[in-house]
Amino acid sequence: MKFPSDDALNEASETVEIFGQKGVSRRDFMKFCTGMAAILALPATFIPKIAEAVSGQKPYVVWLEFQDCAGDSESMLRASKPTIASIVLDVISLEYHETIMAPSGKNAEKSLMDVVNNQKGKYIAIVEGAIPLKDGGVYCCIGGRSAIDIAKEVCGNAAFTINVGSCSSWGGIASAKPNPTGAVGVGEAVPGITYVNLPGCPMNVENVTATIVHYLTFGTLPSVDEKHRPYFAHGKTVHDNCERRAHYDAGQFVRQWGDEGHRQGWCLYEMGCKGPVAHFNCPSIRWNGATSWPVQGGHGCIACAADHNWDEAYPFYSRLPNVPGFGIESTADKIGAGLAAATAAGLVLHGVGRAISSKKEE
């Protein structure tokens, strides 16, 4: 049997040889290119284009960390197909990354400034972490400069910025109520820049790689929604692609942690799963080399890629949010039932009142 991609693979053989010299097997390299085409929903004929693009240029990349936990860096280091070492570092030229770079102190800051000054408008800025704006941005300073100051210079001079993780996309946990440091995402902190948001807690490295590959292949950023999230990664809800979806439609729900339904892998909807309000390609690309993802592991989605999920998708273990203005113990159904009961009681009282007042008339 001949697959349509076979010709495409042969066309790319020259590129493959180059990678072969770097210790990456033809098989692994083509798997990577095919995988990228799949994530970006491109037909197989684009595989040689992708192969050519990723073996050609090596864009300069600087990775900034602000109010973060380095979780997105951890996620990046977990890249397995391709591994971070074999492809990502060969595809891009990572010039600055506080957590994994060898230099420190002034030397580290010098490498950042070298890229900003010498590659103006050509390098890619990747930002991890929120930017605090309150009190002049004093709550996050690196090398004596505030995060907002660095972001303005580095992101402002970049070809474009990729905001990895929820913190740099919209503020993340740092911006959860009451948001003491005035944390916001990069798009809001530095208006006017070209950027893509790849939210998630953490972001999925496959999506970051795919965004860069898209840029290398087509020279443009992938198309994005109104929240600047690429459609290929955030176009569909977790619920719609969930492997447990059939149980939802059937009416099979987990009612308690560890019950029979939970052991059978039924739908986690009643346990507060936020899959229906979360847009992410988690169910299809999964994590840690497509090993698993939260729902597969038996835990509901917390809508980590949805705006302000810490405030608005909360509580994570109940289906509806708390009703604003009522105690945290009140659920919508209790309030609704109370409203109906109060109405009925009011009507009974009215009926009694009517009976009394009509007696008076007689």
Place this chain on the structure above:
Amino acid sequence: MANEGKRVYTWELPVRFTHWIIALCIFVFSITGFYIGNPFMYAISSKQYIMGWMRFIHFVTAYVFLMCVIIRIYWGFMGNKYACICAWFPFSGEKLSELFSVLKFYLFLSKKVPYTVGHHALSGLTYLIVYLFFIFEIASGFALYSVNHHGAIWYILGGWLTGAMSLSFIRLYHHLVMYVLLSFTLVHVYFALYSDSREKNGLMISIFTGYKFSSGKESDL
């Protein structure tokens, strides 16, 4: 009293038709919607399709409901004076004083029976509020529907709401308004019975036949 005992054709067919279809819709919405929000039945076999059917019925009912609301508002401009949408806006001085006198009557503060053929000021205002809730339910419902149905029509019908509110809160308010509408239904039926017994104008039967009986004291005959 020349008009006493006269039959007055009050509720025209579109008014009665939409009234009953909307009532049926609210009944179906509440059962299916409550299941969608809080599944109270559990499938024994994965071959069942309970949530699937509940959602399907809910969505089909949504379109029926939307059409009824459109027809009723349209008839508010095209129908007779009792169907007129102007009855829902009792903000003129005269109407406001009527509103307070009806309120007093309902609260036993006055014994003056508010004789009207169509909607009195208080009921008109109530229906305005109810229709605003209807419109909110339609918009929020289509906003939730637009999450996995991309297209201009769903965006216009409610998808735009997702830009202003988070999906979790749209779902919460969509759910809470169900209780508001159920409470309204209780109040509505109660006061229909109450007015029928006080005004003795055949109000309860009028929503089936369309005819009310005039006592000759009505202000809007």
